[in-house]
């Protein structure tokens with residue numbers, strides 16, 4: 118626990134954001150299947166996203182847009198975030214004990 122302490126807050130936040138990005142990647146993959154399940158879920162999600170005002174930016178009924186998020190944009194975001202996290206989580210050199 119307390120993984121954010123000891124100067125690791127940026128690592129913790131990056132990990133949480135990467136987790137959210139992976140959820141979005143899974144969701145956009147699911148709606149890319151174009152079967153009845155995925156069309157139903159996309160229609161429900163469209164209503165939810167429109168209720169928040171986000172529908173102008175993110176159209177879950179647009180297959181091309183969802184596939185592009187799924188196979189290009191979100192994977193790039195996940196890779197970049199993971200690279201940042203790995204470089205930030207290198208342990209700091211501590212001052213020698215006296």
Ligand code: HEM
Nearest residue numbers: 139142143144145146147148149150151187188189192195
């Ligand atoms: C973290 C990375 C990824 C996650 C978590 C993920 C997750 C998923 C999920 C949950 C599905 C629905 C699959 C199903 O239920 O049948 C899916 C479908 C799909 N994914 Fe991914 N995916 C990832 C990366 C990628 C990448 C890098 C590509 C291609 C370059 C890709 C291409 C596809 C395609 C084409 C489908 C639709 C498949 C179908 O028609 O059944 N995914 N993905």
